[in-house]
Amino acid sequence: MMNPRNAYGEKLIELGKKHSNLVVLDADLSKSTKTIMFAKKYPKRFFEMGIAEANMISAAAGFASCGKIAFASTFAVFATGRVYDQIRMDVAYSRANVKIFATHGGISVGKDGASHQMIEDIALMRVLPNMTVLAPSDATQTGKIVELMAETEGPMYARVGRANAPIIYEKEYVNSIELGRGMIVEDGSDITLIACGTMVDPVMDAQKRLAKQGIHARVIDMHTIKPLDKKLVIKCAKETGAIITAEEHSIIGGLGSAVAETIAENNLSVKFKRMGIKDVFCESGDPKDLLEKYGLNENHIVKNVKNLLKD
Amino acid sequence: MERYDERAINKLEVTAVKIRKHIIEMLYKAGSGHPGGSLSAVDAIVALYFAHMTHNPKKPSDPNRDRFILSKGHAAPALYSVLAESGYFSVNELKNLREINCMLQGHPARLYTPGIEASTGSLGHGLSFANGVALAGKLDEKKYNVYVMLGDGETDEGQIWEAASSASNYKLDNLTAFIDRNFLQIDGNTEEVMRLESVRDRWESFGWHVIEIDGHDMEQILEALHEADNHKKTPSLIILNTVKGKGVSFMENNVDFHGVPPNEMEYNLAMGELDALQKKLEASN
Numbered sequence: 001m002m003n004p005r006n007a008y009g010e011k012l013i014e015l016g017k018k019h020s021n022l023v024v025l026d027a028d029l030s031k032s033t034k035t036i037m038f039a040k041k042y043p044k045r046f047f048e049m050g051i052a053e054a055n056m057i058s059a060a061a062g063f064a065s066c067g068k069i070a071f072a073s074t075f076a077v078f079a080t081g082r083v084y085d086q087i088r089m090d091v092a093y094s095r096a097n098v099k100i101f102a103t104h105g106g107i108s109v110g111k112d113g114a115s116h117q118m119i120e121d122i123a124l125m126r127v128l129p130n131m132t133v134l135a136p137s138d139a140t141q142t143g144k145i146v147e148l149m150a151e152t153e154g155p156m157y158a159r160v161g162r163a164n165a166p167i168i169y170e171k172e173y174v175n176s177i178e179l180g181r182g183m184i185v186e187d188g189s190d191i192t193l194i195a196c197g198t199m200v201d202p203v204m205d206a207q208k209r210l211a212k213q214g215i216h217a218r219v220i221d222m223h224t225i226k227p228l229d230k231k232l233v234i235k236c237a238k239e240t241g242a243i244i245t246a247e248e249h250s251i252i253g254g255l256g257s258a259v260a261e262t263i264a265e266n267n268l269s270v271k272f273k274r275m276g277i278k279d280v281f282c283e284s285g286d287p288k289d290l291l292e293k294y295g296l297n298e299n300h301i302v303k304n305v306k307n308l309l310k311d
Numbered sequence: 312m313e314r315y316d317e318r319a320i321n322k323l324e325v326t327a328v329k330i331r332k333h334i335i336e337m338l339y340k341a342g343s344g345h346p347g348g349s350l351s352a353v354d355a356i357v358a359l360y361f362a363h364m365t366h367n368p369k370k371p372s373d374p375n376r377d378r379f380i381l382s383k384g385h386a387a388p389a390l391y392s393v394l395a396e397s398g399y400f401s402v403n404e405l406k407n408l409r410e411i412n413c414m415l416q417g418h419p420a421r422l423y424t425p426g427i428e429a430s431t432g433s434l435g436h437g438l439s440f441a442n443g444v445a446l447a448g449k450l451d452e453k454k455y456n457v458y459v460m461l462g463d464g465e466t467d468e469g470q471i472w473e474a475a476s477s478a479s480n481y482k483l484d485n486l487t488a489f490i491d492r493n494f495l496q497i498d499g500n501t502e503e504v505m506r507l508e509s510v511r512d513r514w515e516s517f518g519w520h521v522i523e524i525d526g527h528d529m530e531q532i533l534e535a536l537h538e539a540d541n542h543k544k545t546p547s548l549i550i551l552n553t554v555k556g557k558g559v560s561f562m563e564n565n566v567d568f569h570g571v572p573p574n575e576m577e578y579n580l581a582m583g584e585l586d587a588l589q590k591k592l593e594a595s596n
Binding site (some may be wrong): 023044045047049050052054055056057058059060061062063064065066067068070085086088089090093094095 | 374420421422428429430431432433435436437439440441442443444445446447448450451469470473474476477480481
């Protein structure tokens with residue numbers, strides 16, 4: 001187990017050494033987002049912006065206009081919804097080299113409740129022209145994604161969850177992580193499970209359980225939601241004939257929608273189901289209980305696979 | 312008249328009239344846009360580009376350039392005219408304002424137009440953007456200064472005060488903001504729409520050095536800029552007391568010309584007035 005947030009903090013330090021033009025901004029959450037690790041190592045290049053997220057995003061764009069790689073971090077709910085207009089104008093429309101790295105995405109934030117459970121961020125960022133949208137799954141992938149964000153020009157948004165996450169990728173897989181390329185984590189021919197971020201791990205657990213019951217699911221880690229790896233989606237649709245998407249996000253506008261759009265526009269006839277938050281605000285509670293109540297754990301995945309294949 | 316040569320001031324005044332003529336011409340041709348706030352902000356922008364800033368129209372990305380950010384993006388015609396007259400692009404482009412396939416968008420767009428630093432038009436962003444530019448300048452130990460033009464109504468926006476805080480917190484003495492204090496916003500007088508006074512007290516309480524001048528007096532503008540550049544440890548705010556629609560009699564202090572272009576008759580009248588003013592200024596030189 002390792003927290004993807006720590007992977008972010010560690011990678012920032014590494015990148016800070018490599019790129020003298022990398023700056024980091026935070027909005028009074030550096031201990032949680034782990035930008036504090038960079039702040040301690042490179043205090044001159046860390047900018048505490050206080051509880052003023054709009055100012056942080058526009059200022060990050062100002063930095064970018066001076067040739068800086070500007071990382072800006074806070075919780076996903078404040079990093080997107082609260083500052084949508086600033087991201088739209090100063091980052092996306094201006095194609096600024098700003099990297100918004102958000103933590104505490106999804107409902108597994110838990111007890112803080114719906115105010116802090118961001119389930120619309122991927123949708124909000126996905127509709128912005130020029131924006132790359134990322135949701136890495138484990139610490140290894142997060143580290144690599146952060147590196148690719150820093151070293152690829154353009155506006156980008158990435159979100160991770162709050163909790164620790166099991167390691168999915170050993171270090172030797174790092175070089176197979178590319179922006180815009182979904183990763184086949186497990187192969188199978190009966191159905192494809194396409195997940196991102198915090199849902200990759202439960203999908204893998206479900207895959208193992210299904211395998212014991214004779215259902216062989218393919219698992220795709222779709223860390224890049226935009227630009228979507230359409231080729232891979234089409235290939236999986238053709239080869240397995242059934243797709244379930246899983247994300248800790250609204251079923252509207254996120255990974256599930258992106259996959260559905262690809263399927264619909266390519267005349268693919270597949271069985272299809274989106275798993276995500278079903279257009280409701282959730283509530284306070286233990287993350288485990290929330291994921292059970294709102295239908296986003298291993299059990300629900302297994303049940304959905306069986307139901308879909310039964311029809 | 313001690314520091315500044317009378318002829319140089321006169322030349323700037325003539326340039327400002329030329330810019331006003333461009334604005335009227337552009338807006339008339341475009342059939343939409345914002346005359347009032349473009350005309351009130353002209354003089355300070357002219358002073359910056361033609362007498363104060365270090366900039367090179369042939370190298371708009373020069374890392375050492377002074378930066379100007381038009382946060383009140385609806386005054387784009389004023390900035391576009393100044394950029395064209397400075398040589399960032401051809402004056403012929405001005406006639407295409409707001410047309411399809413044109414570099415001059417209705418509001419400033421960084422990716423479209425040489426010399427435009429920030430995409431604005433949604434109010435309240437520019438001062439924050441300028442914070443980033445000024446912080447980067449400090450980090451890199453660059454000598455450049457950053458100037459921002461805010462509308463007075465624009466300071467209704469909460470983000471302005473986030474930016475006012477951080478500029479003061481980070482002691483951004485390489486940052487100077489103007490407020491185009493013309494007292495009018497779309498729904499009426501600023502004090503009736505959402506009270507701003509005391510503008511000076513507000514900004515001073517945020518830790519800014521405040522200078523207040525006649526925003527149409529070239530010499531006062533240049534002196535204020537000199538003072539602002541030399542003021543250390545805090546950012547500076549120059550309150551430009553201005554007249555919305557300045558230079559065209561029937562547009563002055565007339566809120567109806569906030570976002571409505573002149574019709575043919577108004578266009579002819581306005582150009583007549585500005586031609587006469589230009590001749591008068593040229594004769595006095």
